[in-house]
Amino acid sequence: MTDAKISIATTSLAGCFGCHMSFLDMDERLVTLLEHVEFNRSPLTDIKHCGPCDIGLVEGGLCNAENVQVLREFRANCKILVAVGACAINGGVPAMRNYFDLHECLEEVYLNGIGVNNPQIPNDVELPLLLDKVRPLSDVVRVDYYLPGCPPSADDFLQLLGPLLEGKQPIFPRNTFHYD
């Protein structure tokens, strides 16, 4: 490994930030990691746009047009793109809405739901346009690696990043990863 730090960008699209929380579960091991990496765009840095990076970690699937835009920015800038967690890999829990029409979902939440005051479906131009279905990342861009889990554990992240930092291919032992 050279002295130059590896740059990592992270984002949460249609996810719950659980994967990011799990990443932080590395605890004191983050200190060692930070000797080798620097963060580009990430909720941890608040940098707004992804610049050229070595590794992009993307949590969450795609539920709206902004998600797609951010994902494409990551793909264009990251040498290695990793789909992190169930939602990025197959849509996850947000994709449960795929079994219903989008309009049915909006009506249930904003018009007919219990305890709704002033029922109206939000329609502000500032709001990203919803996709008809929640999609996994691989429906839109090429994904280099998949890190399953809901969320993947801190150990899983380290297992993925360790070899990548050394320019090697990660190997996932079959007995450690889970989908839940």
Next chain:
Amino acid sequence: MQKTNPTIHVDGQEIPFKVGQTIMDAALAAKVYIPHLCHYPGLTPHGNCKLCMVDIGNKNVTACTTAAVAGQQIRNNTETLNAARKTVTQMLFIEGDHICPSCEKTGNCKLQAMAYYLGMLDNHFPQFYPRREMDASHATILLDRSRCILCDLCVRASREVDGKNVFAIAGRSTNAHLIVNSPSGKLGDSNIQTDDLAAHICPVGAILIKEQGYDVPIGQRIYDQQTIRDVGLNEAIPEKQGNHHD
């Protein structure tokens, strides 16, 4: 004159069998694991899931439906076959609702455990997200067809062990679906009971017993502790305890 038992070879290992046994029967008896989802020792094999595909010579056959014949040289645990099995598993995942974090069966699910066993990191194919009819009409048993993998185990368990005829598979290809044998077609009007094998044998979360959700926390479930290989080598139809009482 004493005759020696005939044998087959699986990945080079010599395995004795009794005439009439399938390759799967002989392998399981010798504690040799051939991956399978739709096979259950004691029920008539159907060869639905194709995961137990093995190579004999230049031919692929399903181990659960092919008779063992003396001298067979069988390849089972090979990179090529396991890659094909992973592809089959990926197709089963994308054809139904197999979003593990939202399913009560997670950790106890054989489809999920098979995917772990085969090292499946992604679904590879585009998701179908099918919308199939859910049947919550029974007081204690839920049927969610969107998770059904059409393994047919509930159909066979009901007929062969429970002595009933609650389930069948109707339709073809992507329209194939589980139907219930009752006047209304609803589970609540059928004669299924919670201690029937058919209510418990579902390898996925299509048939679930109600009001037991998350009794066992995620992380402490069957396939959180064991691989599907370990479980599959020791499976047998459980003895029925007592009379029906629901």
